Amino acid sequence: MPETNLLSDILRRVAGRGRTGSLVPDNAEVLRMCRALLAERSEAAGLGLARQILDCLERKTQEDRNEIFLSIALNFGVDDIALRAAIDQWEPSKVHTARTIHFAAEPQSQELIRRLNKVPGATARLVAMRGALLDALPNSAAMKELDQDFRHLFRSWFTRGFLEMRRITWMTSAEILEKIIDYEAVHEITGWADLHQRVADPDRRLFAFFHPAMPSEPLIFVQVALTDAVPSAIPPILSRDREVLDPASAKVATFYSISNCQKGLRGISFGNFLIKQVVTELQREFPQLRTFVTLSPVPGFRSWAQRALEDDDPLLSSDDRACLKQLHAGSPSACLAKLAARYLTQAKRTNGAALDPVANFHLGNGALLYKIHPDADPSQRGIGASWGVMVNYLYDSEKIAANHQAYASRQSVIASPAVRSLAEAR
Numbered sequence: 001m002p003e004t005n006l007l008s009d010i011l012r013r014v015a016g017r018g019r020t021g022s023l024v025p026d027n028a029e030v031l032r033m034c035r036a037l038l039a040e041r042s043e044a045a046g047l048g049l050a051r052q053i054l055d056c057l058e059r060k061t062q063e064d065r066n067e068i069f070l071s072i073a074l075n076f077g078v079d080d081i082a083l084r085a086a087i088d089q090w091e092p093s094k095v096h097t098a099r100t101i102h103f104a105a106e107p108q109s110q111e112l113i114r115r116l117n118k119v120p121g122a123t124a125r126l127v128a129m130r131g132a133l134l135d136a137l138p139n140s141a142a143m144k145e146l147d148q149d150f151r152h153l154f155r156s157w158f159t160r161g162f163l164e165m166r167r168i169t170w171m172t173s174a175e176i177l178e179k180i181i182d183y184e185a186v187h188e189i190t191g192w193a194d195l196h197q198r199v200a201d202p203d204r205r206l207f208a209f210f211h212p213a214m215p216s217e218p219l220i221f222v223q224v225a226l227t228d229a230v231p232s233a234i235p236p237i238l239s240r241d242r243e244v245l246d247p248a249s250a251k252v253a254t255f256y257s258i259s260n261c262q263k264g265l266r267g268i269s270f271g272n273f274l275i276k277q278v279v280t281e282l283q284r285e286f287p288q289l290r291t292f293v294t295l296s297p298v299p300g301f302r303s304w305a306q307r308a309l310e311d312d313d314p315l316l317s318s319d320d321r322a323c324l325k326q327l328h329a330g331s332p333s334a335c336l337a338k339l340a341a342r343y344l345t346q347a348k349r350t351n352g353a354a355l356d357p358v359a360n361f362h363l364g365n366g367a368l369l370y371k372i373h374p375d376a377d378p379s380q381r382g383i384g385a386s387w388g389v390m391v392n393y394l395y396d397s398e399k400i401a402a403n404h405q406a407y408a409s410r411q412s413v414i415a416s417p418a419v420r421s422l423a424e425a426r
Contacts, residue, residue, distance in 0.1 A: 024056055027067050030056050031075070033049060033053050034072065037115050038108060038111060038112055038115065050115055050122070051119050053116060058128075066143075069132075070140060072109055072146060073140070073142040076112055078105055086100045087101055107145075124213065127214070130147065130154070130264035133150065134264070150264075155268060157211075158219070162212065163210070163273065164211070164212065165207055166207070166208055167207050168199050168206040175216055176216060177199075183218065187238060187257050194240070197240060198223055202245075203227075205223070205226070206221060206222070207221060207278050208221035208222075209274055217262065218261045219262055219265060220270045220271060221258075222271075223257040224254065224256070224282070225256055226286070227253075228245060228249065230254070231293075233373060233375070233376040234376060234377050234382070248288070251290065252292075252293060255292070272364070275365060275395070292395040293392045294362060294393045295376070295392060296391045298344070298385065299356065300355060300356045301387070315342055317426040319426070320338075323335035323336070334374070337374050340389045341420075343356065344356055344369055344372075345369065345415055345423045351411075359391075363407045366399070366400030367414075368396060368416060369413060370391075371419070372390075372392075373391070374388065376389060377389075377390050394416075
């Protein structure tokens, strides 16, 4: 047995000692175990205790988990005595005293999460745990602070240097292929035949990021169509009857679906790294490719338009209001492109960023809002989110840095003249 496998086996055996039986300790006992874990100095005993805590939390009801999360948030915060002592010793001329304050200000909950993560396989379990925590956040300010601890640690554990990009093919393990079907969040994969087309056709690619601590769990994946022109609708890309293109003659690479897979990693960004690496990989494989675009949904468009109509939003012109009333009555309207352009370029969050989450993502990555296509997604999801409107974002390697800087520093939405013209039409 290789040395690394032997060590892993030893750790699993040690961590498995003292596992809880059929009776699940009550919530107070789980908290006592958490305190004991923080105080434990024996590595072996700590592993066994951490394993028991994880097992207990996974066997609890959501209500009990929420109660434990809240107790951890309230009782495993900063050690006020240690922090006060560190502050009292601070001297501006001594760097080490500032570092002492930094470490003293760390909540005990962060160290608790680190110790739980020493159990083999614990990273995936902690990601799932945060997923459960997210369900309780709207009702508790204290639990939002505990979530900040998870996010702080996950941003360190899931940095780009640890991520591995893999191309998903028909030869990828069935376990991972099944997860791709389950995790697809934009355009439903209807079965194995549909999946085969997306990963095995010569003019299609699917790439995913993995983490070494979760080797069988994709974190995020992107689907790519190699085409001869910038696409204006999704059905021709997904059609089983389409004509397969010789990838050597493709002129455009279209990113038509990006799916985040792990609820517990919400707020941990991987997509920008994945797109950039996929572009590099595609250029290496197909040097003739020069155009890289998306065919993206506009998930916030319809809900925004309905609120804007009810609130008499000044972004809406009289023509826009007439358009929306026609849509509410079930009549098709040709004014959707104009309204979508105004939404994507002018509807903003309080911090000045684009209101639409997909627009915010691609603009933040340095893309240009290139074209708007009404009637591009006739699916139930597409109609429900945006009346079928879809958008191309263009990734121009020579302008990505400047576009990103303009959006990051001034929240400037970089758009093509055609989109600008639509947005300004009243």
